[in-house]
Amino acid sequence: MPTATLDEPRVIETAAKLPSRILIVDDEQAMRFFLSEAMTKLGYEVVAAEDSETALDLAAQEEFDLAILDIRLPGLSGIEAISKMRHINPNIVPIVMTAYGSRQLALEATKAGAYDLFTKPFKIDELNVVIQRALEKRRLQNEVRALEDRLKKRYAFSNIIGNSGPMQEVFALINKVIGTDVTVMIGGESGTGKELVAQAIHNHSLRRRKPFVKLNCVAIPEGLLESELFGHEKGAFTGAAGMKPGKFELANSGTIFLDEIGDMSLATQAKILRVLQEREFERVGGTKTVSIDVRVIAATNKDLAQAVQERTFREDLYFRLNVFSIHLPPLRQRKEDMAALVDHFLQTNRRPVNHPLRRKDDHLALIQTSSAEEGSGPTTVSRDAMDLLMEYNWPGNVRELENCIQRAIVMAEGDEIGPDCLPMHIQNAGRRQKFRIQTKSDSLDQTLANYEKQLIIESLRETNGVQSRAAKNLGISERSLWHRVKKLNINVQRIKNAGQ
Numbered sequence: 001m002p003t004a005t006l007d008e009p010r011v012i013e014t015a016a017k018l019p020s021r022i023l024i025v026d027d028e029q030a031m032r033f034f035l036s037e038a039m040t041k042l043g044y045e046v047v048a049a050e051d052s053e054t055a056l057d058l059a060a061q062e063e064f065d066l067a068i069l070d071i072r073l074p075g076l077s078g079i080e081a082i083s084k085m086r087h088i089n090p091n092i093v094p095i096v097m098t099a100y101g102s103r104q105l106a107l108e109a110t111k112a113g114a115y116d117l118f119t120k121p122f123k124i125d126e127l128n129v130v131i132q133r134a135l136e137k138r139r140l141q142n143e144v145r146a147l148e149d150r151l152k153k154r155y156a157f158s159n160i161i162g163n164s165g166p167m168q169e170v171f172a173l174i175n176k177v178i179g180t181d182v183t184v185m186i187g188g189e190s191g192t193g194k195e196l197v198a199q200a201i202h203n204h205s206l207r208r209r210k211p212f213v214k215l216n217c218v219a220i221p222e223g224l225l226e227s228e229l230f231g232h233e234k235g236a237f238t239g240a241a242g243m244k245p246g247k248f249e250l251a252n253s254g255t256i257f258l259d260e261i262g263d264m265s266l267a268t269q270a271k272i273l274r275v276l277q278e279r280e281f282e283r284v285g286g287t288k289t290v291s292i293d294v295r296v297i298a299a300t301n302k303d304l305a306q307a308v309q310e311r312t313f314r315e316d317l318y319f320r321l322n323v324f325s326i327h328l329p330p331l332r333q334r335k336e337d338m339a340a341l342v343d344h345f346l347q348t349n350r351r352p353v354n355h356p357l358r359r360k361d362d363h364l365a366l367i368q369t370s371s372a373e374e375g376s377g378p379t380t381v382s383r384d385a386m387d388l389l390m391e392y393n394w395p396g397n398v399r400e401l402e403n404c405i406q407r408a409i410v411m412a413e414g415d416e417i418g419p420d421c422l423p424m425h426i427q428n429a430g431r432r433q434k435f436r437i438q439t440k441s442d443s444l445d446q447t448l449a450n451y452e453k454q455l456i457i458e459s460l461r462e463t464n465g466v467q468s469r470a471a472k473n474l475g476i477s478e479r480s481l482w483h484r485v486k487k488l489n490i491n492v493q494r495i496k497n498a499g500q
Helices: 029-041 052-061 078-088 103-112 124-154 165-177 194-203 222-230 266-278 304-309 315-321 335-348 360-368 383-391 397-411 424-439 444-462 467-474 478-487 492-499
Strands: 021-025 045-049 066-070 093-098 116-119 184-187 212-216 255-259 280-282 289-291 295-300 324-327
Touching: 021 029, 021 052, 029 045, 045 052, 052 066, 052 078, 066 078, 066 124, 078 093, 078 103, 093 103, 093 124, 103 116, 116 124, 165 194, 165 324, 184 194, 194 212, 194 255, 194 295, 222 266, 266 280, 266 315, 304 315, 335 383, 335 397, 383 397, 383 424, 444 467, 444 478, 444 492, 467 478
Parallel strands: 021 045, 021 066, 066 093, 093 116, 184 295, 184 324, 212 255, 255 295
Antiparallel strands: 280 289
């Protein structure tokens, strides 16, 4: 008879709507049958094996979430089978059971990777509680791995998009510096992807398994910046209830990324210089010297050489930081990358599917599921919309483009993003560019008349020739629009027919 007991008439709830798969390994047929029946009633999907070799073959062929193994088995023991099974499937959670429990045996099972050990006889509901905890731990571990994979993909070189000449030069510089430990200065306008490049350099460096700590020097008030950088001791200032390590200390053995470093005060610059020279500092309010080994990557959207001449940036710190420089080109100087960037953002910003409305505090759950694999939405951009994207100047660079595509995905109703899905200022910029090209040789009066006519025609097209709506969009009265249409000889009926 099996040596486990099933409490009656206690009702045990099923483990999950989607059944987890359990592999049961025991040489006693009665125990295999009993556990299989009990686990199946609890809602699990169960496969049983009579020895370790059979169990390992099954683990190699099928996916299991959890394994329950007897320690005494023919051939390989349950403990010996654990390490081989985890080599086949690192995600499987092993639980061992034995009729001969001891502290030494429990220690050996734990060292082998067992989640828990049960001594026969045991109760099924107690085993089920442990199973559910083990599966929850497995789920959390899988989520952490998935998040790490997404972060690695996000900061991989494949996410730094560009086939243009300027971007190929950037890639060449990144490849040269990733194998070194030198300080890097990344320059470029806001939104060009400086943080992305910094993270990619760290992820491919010798320090990739160590911390990558970021600090935006503009986002921290000047009075708190020193504490953020170097930490503080308890009582260093009002509100300092305990010791807090700073960014440099947290980044020890890894990389610190100082974004917008050109906006630091001269006093803070002097303290940064000392850290770079001496590799040590004191926390605010402290006297103990803290030694660090950290790589510095700095970024700025300012011309630091000019700032040195204007005496707003220390010359010695500039030379200390500018060991290896990388300058990221603005988007307007690499328009040939536009199609690849748009396609990338279409894939990485897909809409979530089959999600009910959520409360505001559930927004993170919604964001986590909006992946390219699970999402839906447009997959292409129309030619007219792409022309508008190409004509726009992009003062916010790649970050502005991504925001634009995110909005367009929300606005689009089909598989294609059209001009009307783009923000109005981008649509208007395209119209102004087109107008300038058409009227650059006209007189002022003719230019104004042509521009007025073009705006009215575009508004009538958007409203399918409905003049009352077009007048409202233009901010004029319907009567005023009627007079302008007549004066400029605009054929409203033709516009209506074209829209049908």
